[in-house]
Amino acid sequence: xxxxxxxxxxxxxxxxxxxxxxxxxxxxxxxxxxxxxxxxxxxxxxxxxxxxxxxxxxxxxxxxxxxxxxxxxxxxxxxxxxxxxxxxxxxxxxxxxxxxxxxxxxxxxxxxxxxxxxxxxxxxxxxxxxxxxxxxxxxxxxxxxxxxxxxxxxxxxxxxxxxxxxxxxxxxxxxxxxxxxxxxxxxxxxxxxxxxxxxxxxxxxxxxxxxxxxxxxxxxxxxxxxxxxxxxxxxxxxxxxxxxxxxxxxxxxxxxxxxxxxxxxxxxxxxxxxxxxxxxxxxxxxxxxxxxxxxxxxx
Amino acid sequence: xxxxxxxxxxxxxxxxxxxxxxxxxxxxxxxxxxxxxxxxxxxxxxxxxxxxxxxxxxxxxxxxxxxxxxxxxxxxxxxxxxxxxxxxxxxxxxxxxxxxxxxxxxxxxxxxxxxxxxxxxxxxxxxxxxxxxxxxxxxxxxxxxxxxxxxxxxxxxxxxxxxxxxxxxxxxxxxxxxxxxxxxxxxxxxxxxxxxxxxxxxxxxxxxxxxxxxxxxxxxxxxxxxxxxxxxxxxxxxxxxxxxxxxxx
Numbered sequence: 001x002x003x004x005x006x007x008x009x010x011x012x013x014x015x016x017x018x019x020x021x022x023x024x025x026x027x028x029x030x031x032x033x034x035x036x037x038x039x040x041x042x043x044x045x046x047x048x049x050x051x052x053x054x055x056x057x058x059x060x061x062x063x064x065x066x067x068x069x070x071x072x073x074x075x076x077x078x079x080x081x082x083x084x085x086x087x088x089x090x091x092x093x094x095x096x097x098x099x100x101x102x103x104x105x106x107x108x109x110x111x112x113x114x115x116x117x118x119x120x121x122x123x124x125x126x127x128x129x130x131x132x133x134x135x136x137x138x139x140x141x142x143x144x145x146x147x148x149x150x151x152x153x154x155x156x157x158x159x160x161x162x163x164x165x166x167x168x169x170x171x172x173x174x175x176x177x178x179x180x181x182x183x184x185x186x187x188x189x190x191x192x193x194x195x196x197x198x199x200x201x202x203x204x205x206x207x208x209x210x211x212x213x214x215x216x217x218x219x220x221x222x223x224x225x226x227x228x229x230x231x232x233x234x235x236x237x238x239x240x241x242x243x244x245x246x247x248x249x250x251x252x253x254x255x256x257x258x259x260x261x262x263x264x265x266x267x268x269x270x271x272x273x274x275x276x277x278x279x280x281x282x283x284x285x286x287x288x289x290x291x292x293x294x295x296x297x298x299x
Numbered sequence: 300x301x302x303x304x305x306x307x308x309x310x311x312x313x314x315x316x317x318x319x320x321x322x323x324x325x326x327x328x329x330x331x332x333x334x335x336x337x338x339x340x341x342x343x344x345x346x347x348x349x350x351x352x353x354x355x356x357x358x359x360x361x362x363x364x365x366x367x368x369x370x371x372x373x374x375x376x377x378x379x380x381x382x383x384x385x386x387x388x389x390x391x392x393x394x395x396x397x398x399x400x401x402x403x404x405x406x407x408x409x410x411x412x413x414x415x416x417x418x419x420x421x422x423x424x425x426x427x428x429x430x431x432x433x434x435x436x437x438x439x440x441x442x443x444x445x446x447x448x449x450x451x452x453x454x455x456x457x458x459x460x461x462x463x464x465x466x467x468x469x470x471x472x473x474x475x476x477x478x479x480x481x482x483x484x485x486x487x488x489x490x491x492x493x494x495x496x497x498x499x500x501x502x503x504x505x506x507x508x509x510x511x512x513x514x515x516x517x518x519x520x521x522x523x524x525x526x527x528x529x530x531x532x533x534x535x536x537x538x539x540x541x542x543x544x545x546x547x548x
Contacts, residue, residue, distance in 0.1 A: 164417050171403040171414050178401040181365050182459060183389035183418020 005136045006257040007250055012138070014229075014249025015146030016211070018242040020204035020222060021229035022153055023197030029236035030173045030193045033083055033094045037102040038201055039223030043216065044105060045071055045202025046209035047113055049120055059123035060206055067206070068199050075198030076191040083194060084187065102219065109216035120209035145207045149245070152200055153238050160238075169193060173236065228271040234281030243282060247274075314377065316341040316467055316498050317362065322371035324354075324361050331357040333522045334371065339467070339515070344489075344499040346509035346530070349519035350542060355502045356398055358519065359469045362500070363395035364388045375467065390420040394465035398472045398502075400456040404445035408436055408455050411444050415459035423462045432488060433458045450481035457485065461492060468492065471502045486512055506538060520544050 024038045035041075045067065052063035078101075086097040128140040160166035172179040172189050180186055208214055208222065225248060233244030251270045256263030274282065315338035324332040332354045339345045347355050360366035362373055364385035373381045380388055394415070402411055409426065416423030430437035433454050439447060444455055453473055460468060470489070474482040486508065493499055503509035510516065510530050518526040518541040526533070526541035539545075 164413070167406060167410050167414050168417070170405055170410075174403040174405050175401060177365070178397060178403070180385050181363060181395055181397055181401070182415050183386040183463060184414065185384075185386050 002135050003254065003257075004134070006254045008136060008138070009142070010250030010253035011246050012142040012146045012249070013253060014246030015149035015242070016142075016204065016207055016245070017225050017229045017248050018233075018245030019145065019149035019152060019207065020201055021226040021233075021241045021245055022149075022156065022238055023200040023204075024223075024226050025230045025233070025235060025238060025241045026156070026193055026200075027197040028230070030169055031079075031083065031087065031190050032091060033087065034098070035083075035197070036095065036098040036223065037105060037219075038098075038197070038226060039219030039221070040102045040105040040109075041071075041074075041198050041219070042201040042205035042208065042222055043109065043214055043219040044074075045205030046120060046214045046218075047109060047118075047205075048202065049206045049209060050118055053121060059125075060120045060210060061123065061125070064203070064206070067202060071202035072195035072199040075195035078198065079191045079194035080187075084190060102223075106216050106219065113216065115215055115217070117213040117215045118209065119213045120206060122210040126210055141207075141211055145211065148203070148207070149242065152203070153242055156196070157238050165189075165192070225267070228267065231281055232271060232274045234283040237281070237283040240281055240283030247282075313341055315339055316376060317500070318372075318374040319358075319362070320372045320374070322358070322361060322373065323369045324357050324366055325369050326357075330369075331522050332361065335519070335522070335524055336371075337517050337524060337527055339498060339500055341466075342493070342496065342498055343515060344493055344501060344513040345515040345517060346513035347500060347502045347517050347519065348504075348506060348509055348538065348542060349525075352521075353519040354522040355519055356471055357522075359395060359471050359500065359502060362388075362467075363393060363469055365395070386418055389418040389463050389465070392464070392466035393469070394460035394463045394467070395469040396456050396460045396471060396473060398475070400452045402444035402452055402455055402459070404443060407441055407443055408447070409440040411455055411459050412462045416462035416464075419463040421464055423464050429458050429462055432461065432491060435484065450477050450485070453477060453481075453485060454488070457488065461497075465497065467498045467500070469500045469502075472504065473501070474503065474505055474508065482508070506535065506542070510535065510538070518542055 020042050024035060027033050027035050048067055048070065049060040049063055052066055053060040056063065082097060082101065083094060086094040122141055125144060126141050129137050130140070131137050160169055168184045168189050172184060172186055176186065208218065229244035229248055230241055231244070232247055233240030233242065247270060248267050252263045252267050255266035317339035320336050322332055322335040323330065335358060347358065349355050357366055361368055364383055368381055372379055375388070375391060375393060380391065403414065406414065412426065412429055436451055436454050436458060439451060444452060447455065457470070457473065473485055489499060489512070501509060501513060513530055516526070516528060516530050516533065516538065517524060518538055520541065525544065526538060
């Protein structure tokens with residue numbers, strides 16, 4: 001058994017979890033919305049990638065300049081038409097609404113695309129790998145997914161820390177009422193955050209579809225791992241989400257190396273253990289119930 | 300130079316910067332303001348006093364657009380802003396320093412100020428001018444707002460509102476919980492802002508300080524205007540009587 005290789009593969013897998021989880025973390029940190037349809041939106045991204053790459057006859061990567069803006073627009077539309085309205089009716093309504101959206105997406109995908117598993121063509125990248133010696137082989141696709149996750153998280157963190165938009169997002173996450181009072185236009189802030197959340201989910205969906213297969217029900221499992229990565233890392237902390245994703249990935253691969261039957265169970269046990277010992281996560285960034293915090297969301 | 304004709308009347312007073320007419324505000328079924336009317340002259344300072352629950356904060360929030368008016372009107376600089384969103388009112392020149400400071404704790408001092416300035420139509424005050432007006436926060440600019448003392452937090456809250464370059468600055472209980480020396484410094488800063496042309500509406504529990512700092516005084520009692528007068532024209536006892544509703548039938 002090669003533990004070093006297992007850990008490395010786990011870290012790379014964790015990048016994928018972090019990529020899908022960062023949108024969930026962003027949406028919750030800013031809008032207080034637990035989007036139960038997040039995984040399904042990622043799967044929608046995979047199907048859209050399949051549709052576009054089939055229609056254009058190109059690897060799915062080439063379709064990203066079309067796919068990501070479309071996903072961003074869908075996120076904004078969902079915020080304006082659905083989430084924003086639901087948020088006016090308390091914290092439970094968005095949960096129910098996104099649950100309904102999740103079921104609707106899954107059923108629509110089953111009708112439109114059948115339940116057959118599908119895969120995306122990643123071109124030559126999908127099969128390429130390189131050796132690091134000592135029996136360690138790294139897939140270029142896994143490495144690309146991990147580096148993409150790091151780039152997305154870095155970009156988001158830079159935007160949140162150093163732009164006027166980022167300051168407005170963090171202020172809104174800190175105190176919605178006061179954000180309105182000081183002149184922040186909260187609706188556009190929410191809409192862009194929702195757009196980014198869905199775009200990153202769609203990007204993650206493309207990697208899910210390229211690395212493995214997907215079907216209309218893949219979103220539910222995806223959501224669980226994303227949710228666990230967010231909670232382990234600390235809600236509202238983007239880098240915490242990456243650490244959370246990597247913790248899940250390493251656990252899954254290392255335990256799977258020993259006994260595949262316990263790999264997923266071990267992941268859930270790690271989640272349960274962190275939730276018990278540190279309910280705020282490893283890097284707590286935002287706790288909505290506390291009026292004054294030393295470090296707010298994404299700070 | 301043209302001499303005024305013999306038929307010229309007395310000089311026409313400037314129209315008020317802020318005019319509130321018959322304002323009613325509700326929280327659900329609870330009515331907080333009952334037909335409140337008042338006007339705030341341009342360039343002046345108006346003290347808004349009253350017991351807890353009299354409706355002072357509600358009135359300021361209604362002026363700032365944070366609380367919807369059920370009826371009545373809020374006119375600012377000649378325009379009806381009764382239904383305008385807070386960001387529109389800020390871009391027109393109305394800024395509120397909310398009760399309890401309400402800083403964004405995860406943002407630094409400078410970021411809090413930048414958030415305030417971003418709402419201004421003109422781009423707001425430059426940071427250098429802000430730090431000149433509020434020297435006590437200049438050396439704290441990189442600190443998170445939640446790590447400051449109460450007085451410094453209050454100064455940042457005022458600076459955040461001032462950064463939007465307001466013509467009308469609404470201040471809600473800025474002296475609450477602060478040492479008298481710090482309050483004195485804050486009021487000195489406000490005097491400077493007034494000299495620079497800002498109009499102030501100050502909610503203040505310290506009656507003497509309010510009367511010292513302002514030209515006009517409005518006393519609210521249970522959501523209604525109990526007294527509105529020039530400070531020079533009323534005695535402290537008259538204000539106290541209005542404050543407690545003495546002499547009401």
